[in-house]
Amino acid sequence: MSKRILMITGSPRANGNSTKLAEAFAAGAMAAGSTVEILDACSLNMDGCHGDASCHERGCCGLKDDGVKLHELMCSSDVLVLVTPIYWKSFSSQIKKVVDRLYPFAAPKPRALCTVKESCLIATAGNPDPAVFGPIKEEFELVNTLLKFECKGMVLAPGLGGPDAVDEHPEYIKEAARLGMRVSSPAVDTSNPLLEKNHYLEKMKSYWL
Ligand SMILES: Cc1cc2nc3c(=O)[nH]c(=O)nc-3n(C[C@H](O)[C@H](O)[C@H](O)COP(=O)(O)O)c2cc1C
Numbered sequence: 386m387s388k389r390i391l392m393i394t395g396s397p398r399a400n401g402n403s404t405k406l407a408e409a410f411a412a413g414a415m416a417a418g419s420t421v422e423i424l425d426a427c428s429l430n431m432d433g434c435h436g437d438a439s440c441h442e443r444g445c446c447g448l449k450d451d452g453v454k455l456h457e458l459m460c461s462s463d464v465l466v467l468v469t470p471i472y473w474k475s476f477s478s479q480i481k482k483v484v485d486r487l488y489p490f491a492a493p494k495p496r497a498l499c500t501v502k503e504s505c506l507i508a509t510a511g512n513p514d515p516a517v518f519g520p521i522k523e524e525f526e527l528v529n530t531l532l533k534f535e536c537k538g539m540v541l542a543p544g545l546g547g548p549d550a551v552d553e554h555p556e557y558i559k560e561a562a563r564l565g566m567r568v569s570s571p572a573v574d575t576s577n578p579l580l581e582k583n584h585y586l587e588k589m590k591s592y593w594l
Pocket of ligand 1: 396397398400401402403404469470471472473474475509510512513517545546548
């Protein structure tokens with residue numbers, strides 16, 4: 386069954402590590418039949434949450450900025466994928482703002498409008514120790530609990546300090562592509578994406594050849 390996947394990227398670095406993993410995920414997902422929309426949190430004209438919780442009665446946020454588009458996409462997608470560089474052991478501020486603006490969906494009335502049931506996390510960090518992802522895993526778990534998302538997987542890529550560091554790690558690219566495929570269609574055999582390469586986007590081939 387194809388899925389409607391909403392990916393929200395959160396790196397201000399153009400074509401950086403996390404964005405490349407997002408593209409690999411998207412390529413895998415599309416190869417498995419999903420539709421993918423990528424929203425760049427860094428170019429959203431969106432204020433932070435004002436914290437008055439009026440959204441819980443109204444059913445949506447009262448701020449009329451790009452959060453309206455975020456709301457519409459949350460009400461027309463099946464899967465939410467958050468993509469972030471690790472900043473101070475957490476989400477980038479751009480993704481944190483998005484997470485805060487998802488607060489309406491923690492209440493029953495708006496949650497009933499939200500079609501997203503599943504989620505994934507893609508995160509990159511400079512620190513080579515995978516333990517660097519401990520805090521963000523906890524934060525993501527909280528998002529999933531409050532918003533009633535089933536987490537379908539995470540790609541957590543440590544040791545990516547330089548702007549193009551992920552280019553030296555095809556294993557992360559493959560992991561992201563495999564997760565995109567698996568989320569789209571659990572029946573797809575993702576054990577060897579090379580066998581499926583003709584199905585992928587042209588631009589992704591360089592990573593797998
Ligand atoms: C403001 C800032 C804070 C950062 N904080 C951390 C951190 O706490 N731990 C870490 O391992 N890397 C940290 N990094 C490094 C980035 O997470 C890492 O380079 C990442 O791969 C960048 O992804 P991008 O290329 O998609 O932007 C930080 C980088 C910046 C700019």
